[in-house]
Amino acid sequence: MTGRFYGVGVGPGDPELITRKAARLIEQADVVAFHAGVGKASNARRIAAELFPADVIEEQLTYPVTTGATQHPGGYAGALAEFYEESAARLAVHLDAGRDVVLLAEGDPLFYGSFMYMHDRLADRFPTEVVPGVPAFVAATAAAARPLVRQTDVLTVLPGTMPESELARRLADTDAAIIMKLGRTFPAVRRALAAAGRLDHAVYVERASMPEERWLPAADVEAGSVPYFSLIVVTGDSRNGLRSRSVDVAAEVVTEVAASAPELFVVGLGPGPAGWTTPEVTKALAEVEHVVGYGPYVARVPQRAGLTRHSSGNTVEVDRARFALDLARAGNKVAVVSGGDAGVFGMAAAVFEAAEDAAYADVSIRVLPGVSAVQAVAARAGAPIGADFAVVSLSDRLKPWAVVERRLRAIAEADLVLAIYNPASRSRTEQVATAQRVLLEHRKPDTVVIVGRDVGRAEESLRVTTLAELDPASIDMKCLLIVGAESTRLSPAGVWTPRYVEGE
Structure with a gap:
């Protein structure tokens, strides 16, 4: 019969904040364990010491390092991992002997506490219970x-x-x-x-x-x-009202129309790395007071004093544009942000659509270009768009699929290199397979296809395949595809398309 393992929160410091259940378990424990720094008394022990049974076995688990500086071959993480393994082994000896072990945790055991590392190592081997405590915050x-x-x-x-x-x-x-x-x-x-x-x-x-x-x-x-x-x-x-707002609260922010000529920036942040954001865009973002956009893109803009961020979802582009235009009309310096280039399936078109409203006639709109995803993927592969090429989005959220398919056929018949944006999503899983079938009606099976995924980010991958061997199941929203023309070549240096076309 093994002992039971308890992770007991003793609260932030005041012994009177220990819960009744925690106090009972400490008073009944065979073994009480607690962590401490090198050369320091355990704060958890100090909080609960008055509850220790007279014959309790105490196990002090002393951290080998607390500042990150260590000679351990595995560095700070390696030193702590080894410490947790050794600590778990010490407690397991008591548990195997049938002794109940209470491991004290300052605050709550599972809130930035060391108990969780013991839980990882012991909970599958011994009956375990976690007793919450009052967190320090x-x-x-x-x-x-x-x-x-x-x-x-x-x-x-x-x-x-x-x-x-x-x-x-x-x-x-x-x-x-x-x-x-x-x-x-x-x-x-x-x-x-x-x-x-x-x-x-x-x-x-x-x-x-x-x-x-x-x-x-x-x-x-x-x-x-x-x-x-x-x-x-x-x-x-x-x-004080200066919160990061979604576009449905524009009325709370925009209160009066400015006398000076208002201006709105629409900027492309590039595909991902900060180094791919142009200096022009960086300068504009450093001067505006408000940034408006889809949440993940707004998150890429560095925060600074005086900047208010307005994030919203992925399907409210025109509402977002109106919100930004209203901010600009009120005299605010505003930037609408997109990933890649704002003019390539980005927010620029949505802003101009909203700006057709006569109410925004006095707002000057400046679109600042960015590196597009197709440029980034093409550059990684070589020079596949060195000649005439077309760009299509497979999303049918804003246009019927019949239109998408008709355009794919026209591009295939014209023998243009094709860049495909938005190839798939959780709700759109068949379009890639359909596009592959349509293109194969006009292109050879060995047509070069480039699959770029998260290009420019840590998880970047680039794969070169053929139109026939392309696996639609491997494609998701993070991918961009480039389908070569008949003249596109795969050489040791990379994929490229000649600038010239042979006479027919």
Whole structure:
């Protein structure tokens, strides 16, 4: 009969915040385990020590490293992985002997805690139970006496160790936030708060619920004085109306028409890497006050002070365009963003469609070009679009499939290189196979086909196949296809299409 393994949250520091169930299990434990830093007393043990049975066996699990600097051959991650394996083995000895083991966790066991690594290693071998505890951020919010979220506010919990630019973006895109893991990261966290326009409303809380508890505005904190047991609370009330909005709240933002001539930028961010965003676009984005677009594209724009982001879904392009035009009419500096080039199946056409409304006659629209996905895939492959080529989207959301098929036949008959956007999605799985069949009616089976997936990103792949061997099941929305012409060649240097055409 093995013992039972318990992960018990003991709360943020005040022993009176330990739950009744947690207290009972600690008082009945055969073994109580807890983590501690090198040369430091365990905070979890301090919180629960009064509940330890007189004859309890204590297991202190001392971290081998806490700052990231280590001589371990596997680096910081390797050192910790080895430590967790050794710790699990120590606890397993007691469990195999039939002893119940309580592993104490500060706050909640499964909220940025080390218990989860023991759970990974022991839960499949021994009966395991997790007892939740009061997380530190709840105590911090109570200490600051600030309502955290109201009604439909969104709360985001962020580690201060994430990249500064990403932290700023996420702070700008949420209503309320908790920033954990400060310590040495505090200077970067404070800069991210400032870039997101949230610093003036961020509250720093140190050692929440402990006797040494203190809180003050994050802007007033001395960076060198920030301990690990600290966090920042950014409440939903701090938005003061300057929230990242969807297009259905335009009326709340646009209140009056500006006297000066309004201007709206429509920009292409390129296919993915920051290096593929043109300097012209980068300059424009550095000057605007509002960025409007599909969520994943808006997320690519670096956050900075004074910038408000407006994300929306993938099927409201014209509504999004009207929202941006209304912002521009009110005198705001606005950019509508697209991936790739805004004029190639992007937001440019939607903006011009919305701008046909006479209400926007005074808005000047400037389209700034970007690197298109077809250019990126073609460049990776060689020079497949070195001669005449056509571009088609297989999406039939905005046009009947019969139109798509008619255009595919015309392109195939004209022997043009063909770039295919939007080849498939979760709801569109048959179009690629149909397009393949249509093209094979006019093209040879060995026609070169390039399949580019996530080109320019870490997961990029490029595959060269033939029209007959193309597997439609392998194609998804992240792919762009280039189907060669009869003259397109595959050489050791890459795929290319001659600039000349032999006389007929």
